[in-house]
Amino acid sequence: MITYPNAVDENGNVHNIGEITQENRAEHKYYCLGCDKEMVPVLCKDKTDHFRHKVNDLCNPETYLHNLAKKYLAKQFESQPKFEVSYYATNECPHKDSCQLFKQFQWKECSGTTLHTFDLKEKYDTCQIEGVYDGYRADVLLTSSKNPELPPIFLEVSVSHDCTPEKLESGNRIIEMKIRSEADFKRPIVENKGPMVPVKEEPKPQYSYYRYYYHPEPEPSFIMFHHFDREFHRDDLKKLDFFALFEDGKMGSEEQFLPCKEAGQKYLKASIFELGLLQGGHRGRIDKRYDLFNLGYSQALLHNQPTRHCYYCVHYPRCTVPMEVEQINRRTGQKEKVVQRVYNHRIKSDQVDKFQLAGKCNNWRLNEPLCNQVKSYYQDKHIFIWEKPKEEE
Numbered sequence: 001m002i003t004y005p006n007a008v009d010e011n012g013n014v015h016n017i018g019e020i021t022q023e024n025r026a027e028h029k030y031y032c033l034g035c036d037k038e039m040v041p042v043l044c045k046d047k048t049d050h051f052r053h054k055v056n057d058l059c060n061p062e063t064y065l066h067n068l069a070k071k072y073l074a075k076q077f078e079s080q081p082k083f084e085v086s087y088y089a090t091n092e093c094p095h096k097d098s099c100q101l102f103k104q105f106q107w108k109e110c111s112g113t114t115l116h117t118f119d120l121k122e123k124y125d126t127c128q129i130e131g132v133y134d135g136y137r138a139d140v141l142l143t144s145s146k147n148p149e150l151p152p153i154f155l156e157v158s159v160s161h162d163c164t165p166e167k168l169e170s171g172n173r174i175i176e177m178k179i180r181s182e183a184d185f186k187r188p189i190v191e192n193k194g195p196m197v198p199v200k201e202e203p204k205p206q207y208s209y210y211r212y213y214y215h216p217e218p219e220p221s222f223i224m225f226h227h228f229d230r231e232f233h234r235d236d237l238k239k240l241d242f243f244a245l246f247e248d249g250k251m252g253s254e255e256q257f258l259p260c261k262e263a264g265q266k267y268l269k270a271s272i273f274e275l276g277l278l279q280g281g282h283r284g285r286i287d288k289r290y291d292l293f294n295l296g297y298s299q300a301l302l303h304n305q306p307t308r309h310c311y312y313c314v315h316y317p318r319c320t321v322p323m324e325v326e327q328i329n330r331r332t333g334q335k336e337k338v339v340q341r342v343y344n345h346r347i348k349s350d351q352v353d354k355f356q357l358a359g360k361c362n363n364w365r366l367n368e369p370l371c372n373q374v375k376s377y378y379q380d381k382h383i384f385i386w387e388k389p390k391e392e393e
Contacts, residue, residue, distance in 0.1 A: 003050040005182075006068055007031060007039045014071050017041060017049045033071070034064030062159045069157040069177075069185040070129050070139045077120075077127040077142065085175065086117040087191040087225040088198075091232050095261040101238075101278070101382075113196055116232065123150060136167050157185065174226040184221040193222035196230065237261060240276040240384070243296025244268050245305055249355075253293040263384040271388075273300045278382040290377045298371040303387050308358035310344055314367045319344040321352065 005017050009028035020041045030039045030051060037059070039051040053059065077083045091114045096102040124142040131141025133152050140155035154174040156163050163176050179185050191197060238260035243253040247270055258267055258276045267274055275296040301312055310316055320341040329336050344354075358364050375383075 003042075003052045004032070004034075004039075004064055005050060006033060007041075007051040008033055008071070012071075014068065014075070017051055020049070032059055032064065033067040034061065035059045065179065065182070066139075066157055066159045068182065069159075069179055070155075072185055073140050073155055073157070074127050074129050077140070081121070083120045083124075084117055085120060085189040085225075086115050087228055088113055088194070088196040089116050089228075089230040089232055091116075094233050095237075099261050099263070101260050101263050101384075113198075115190070120153065123147070124153065134170060134172060136170055136172065168226055171227055173228055176222075176224045176226065178221045178223075180221050189223060191223055191225050193224050240278055241292050242267070242277075243275040243292060243300075244271040245273040245296070245300050245307060246270050247272055249307060251293075251297065251300075251307070253291075253296055255292065264386055266386050266388075273303060273305050273388065274386045275299055276384040277378070278384070290374050294374055295378060295383075298374040299383075299385060301366055302368065302371050303385070305387070308355065308361075308364055310354040310358045310361075310364075312367050312370060313358060313361075313364045315363060315365065316344060316367070321347060321357065323347065323352075 006014055007017075007030040008014050009030055011028075014033075015028070015030065020043065022043060025041050025043070030041060031037065032039050032051075032053060035053075035058075038054040040054050041049070042052055043049050091112060093099065093102065120142060124144050126143045126145050128141045128143070129139070131138050131143070131152075133141060133143075133154075136154070138152075138154040139157045142153040142155065144150045144152075151173055154167075154172055156167075156174055156176045158176060158178045159180075162178070163174065168174065168176075175189065177185060177189070239256035240258040240260060240263055241253070241255045242258040243251070244267075245251045246268075258274075263276045263278075273296075277292060277295065297307075297309065298312065300307060310319065313319065321344050322339050323342045324337050325340050325342070326335050327338050327340075328334070347354075
């Protein structure tokens, strides 16, 4: 006798045997998803719980699986906040011809075939089992009540018989799912068969004493998308971390600020030097001296920009600065303010403006090894620099 883990009640709701207990088993009458005949929940102590036909009858397991899949997909669409599907399509950036990043790295995210995920509930709000459109009956038909002109989507479940060629060639958008078990229609709806799906590498043969042999993985039940839009143009741009030096001497840095299409080009109007950093290499570094700001500033110095800072001077470790400090007079025991020379590197930045101090210093000289050391922390990252041409200055 054929037994099943699921059955439908008199209201058309699907019940799993795991939901049935001795207390609630009599609340509903249960019917077979395959043949519509009455079924009985069997709760066993020693065996697996199941539904069985009340009267022995011939039942087609393929019809049962097909109907169960349709009801499951319809219930997921109606009850879940999202109904996501994923399929492969080309991904073209409208700025790729002028973008320095694309020319240098040929990113797949900017151009090529990538997997796109969409929530169908953003456009569709109606679900109908065995719905009819354009003369074709869909296992599950998704439509939009707010936008009736939006072409519907057919969800087609195939157990033993695939979609007919006429339906596939009708031009309607169809998601075809070949299933062999319940697990096949409960997994995410991701395209795994079609001309745009990446080809998997064949398994390498393993050597046996007698011969070479393979351990091929079983091919998953396929999911195909028919007549969907396969060409997309990116409207979202990558953001690079950004540093800028301005004509008035001011400067600043910002994470995820510079659009990728502007990398290596002037972005801000009043700037004379700009740096873009890809992939945020400064995040998570323990040494805060080599953050994004110091990377940009050190590179501006190497490019002979009109700015100075004491930290980037070769004399900084042994440089002394006259400062007014408090001391206790040994004779009187009172605190007095006196002027002493203090090592520059011991002075906090909130006590002295080291940009202004370096700008007035006649002995300031660039510490190029230090600037190169800062850049070496980002040697595995991609840096883009723009500086104002000399003839414009």
